[in-house]
Amino acid sequence: MRLRKEPIISGLALIGLWQLASYFFPPFLFPSVAAIGKELLAILTQGELVVGALATSARILGGMAGAFVVGGAIGLWMGRSAGFERYIHPLLIFNQGIPALSWVVISIIWFKSTEFRIWFIILMTTLPAFAFQIHDSYRAISKDLIEMSMSFRPSKWDLVRTLIWPSVLPGIMTAWKVNLGNVSRVVVVAELVGAGIGVGYELLQRQQLFDMAGAIAWTLVLVLFVVVSQGFVTMLESHFLRYRPTSERQR
Amino acid sequence: MKVVTFAGVSKRFDGGSHGYxxxxxxxxxxxxxxVAVVGKTGCGKSTMFNLLIGLIAPTDGVIRVLGSNPFADFDALAGKIGVVFQNDRLLPWRSALDNVAYGLELRHVAKERRLAVGRDWLKRLGLEVHSEKYPHSLSGGMRQRVSIARAFATDPEILLCDEPFSALDELTGASLRSEFRRLVQETHKTGIFVTHSIGEAIDIGDRILVFCAPGHVAAEFAVPEALRELGEEGLKQRILDVMGGTGA
Incomplete structure (x- = not known):
């Protein structure tokens, strides 16, 4: 994979502008790049802080895994049954209209366990995207390929394994990539209320201390997690979807 | 022995009397x-084809394929029917070899065995050097060869072909036609070849069934005898007359 110079240049320009601002504003508004770097290093090297960053990462992955399983099952079932789709589709649309903050309030009232609250909030906010994406991928399976496969009279499991799964895989990859970005925002909101560990909790602490360097550093940890996770999904995508042709014009 | 029997079969799609x-x-x-089945577009060839495979059920009548009802006893015909479709219908995420071995995989044949059979069929169709390529990097003719190899690889008793060469250029189509005929004869299969081209039907079939809408056999010709009696042009004209004067 070739490293492009453009993102490096734009990144360096942003850092330069921030550093320039730090000369003219007090540190609680624009701390120096060095101060942010020091905080970031502390987070990545001190055991207790690393645990906080990992806790948030684990919550994101756990919540998304749950949403993937439940949303995927709903998406596939909607694809199989038009009747089920007619009942569930409006509910998913309704769910999409509920703000993440409402789920925070609801989960605080409904559940006692902080971890379950966070998991539930992520589940409810990301489930529709998984369900819709997988439903669309299922519906897009070529009728020609289904007929071809059926001409060999496969078992249901073999049909799922050899035709349906590979057909919906690109949609699943896209859903993971899109949801990773969304969940990183939702999880912080969820952690603000009740969590004693994690990026959201740390951001709340820094806000109370007017510690901008710490707030930026913890934000960067979350961004780093999203970038690494997206990179991992992209790597899986380029492995599993390597059969897809690309035009020279696309490069 | 009759391998395929249609007795008084009707298929209606919209439920009305005009939807046959x-x-x-x-x-x-x-x-x-x-057997070559020839007819104009919309005369019911593809519906007959789908009834024969068991993808759709007849509204009336009885169908028997190797003694089984292809729709009701769907699993009973597993591995006994090979199909070559109008378009290649290759799985884009599988290599040419894995596409050829696909039917065998669904029959749970061991991996080594199915890959060996797949390689053998690719070799017979001149594609051994392309075995690891994905469908998108093969030409239309190559892809259709792979789909023929896929149909033969399961060693079915009946081969069904639905206008498999209609999307190819004349030269490639002619070459694949003769290859197909050779393979069917070598392997002693029963073949049913659906086409809208009279020339192709004469080239391929020992017997030609002329279809007219709504899906019935309007005439039947034993090809060697008809060629002797009428000559190729005469036979073409007779088929054209039956079809309604606007054939291939």
Missing amino acids: AVRNLDLHIGQGEL
């Missing part, structure tokens, strides 16, 4: 026969 795609179809195909 196939009506009162009677046909019998014996073991080892290579």
Whole structure:
């Protein structure tokens, strides 16, 4: 994979502008790049802080895994049954209209366990995207390929394994990539209320201390997690979807 | 021995009396026969094809393929029917070899065995050097060869082909036609070849069934005898007359 110079240049320009601002504003508004770097290093090297960053990462992955399983099952079932789709589709649309903050309030009232609250909030906010994406991928399976496969009279499991799964895989990859970005925002909101560990909790602490360097550093940890996770999904995508042709014009 | 029997078969799609795609179809195909079914677009050939595979159920009548009802006893015909479709219908995420081995995989044949059979069929169709390529990097003719290899690889008793060469250029189509005919004869299969081209039907079939809408056999010709009696042009004209004067 070739490293492009453009993102490096734009990144360096942003850092330069921030550093320039730090000369003219007090540190609680624009701390120096060095101060942010020091905080970031502390987070990545001190055991207790690393645990906080990992806790948030684990919550994101756990919540998304749950949403993937439940949303995927709903998406596939909607694809199989038009009747089920007619009942569930409006509910998913309704769910999409509920703000993440409402789920925070609801989960605080409904559940006692902080971890379950966070998991539930992520589940409810990301489930529709998984369900819709997988439903669309299922519906897009070529009728020609289904007929071809059926001409060999496969078992249901073999049909799922050899035709349906590979057909919906690109949609699943896209859903993971899109949801990773969304969940990183939702999880912080969820952690603000009740969590004693994690990026959201740390951001709340820094806000109370007017510690901008710490707030930026913890934000960067979350961004780093999203970038690494997206990179991992992209790597899986380029492995599993390597059969897809690309035009020279696309490069 | 009759391998395929249609007795008074009708298929209606919209439930109304005018929606017959196939009506009162009677046909019998014996073991080892290579039958070409020719007819205009919309005459019910593809519906007959789908009824034969068991993808759709007849509205009336009885269908028997190797003694089984292809729709009701769907699993009973597993591995006994090979199909070559109008378009290649290759799985884009599988290499040419894995596509050829696909039917065998669904029959749970061991991996080594199915890959060996797949390689053998690719070799017979001149594609051994392309075995690891994905469908998108193969030409239309190559892809259709892979789909022919896929149909033969399961060693079915009946081969069904639905206008498999219609999307190819004349030269490639002619070469694949003769290859296909050779393979059917070598392997002693029963072949049913659906086409809208009269020339192709004469080239391929030992017997030609002329279909007219709504899906019934309007005429039948034993090709060697008809060629002797009428000559190729005469036979073409006779088929064209039956079809309604606007054939291939």
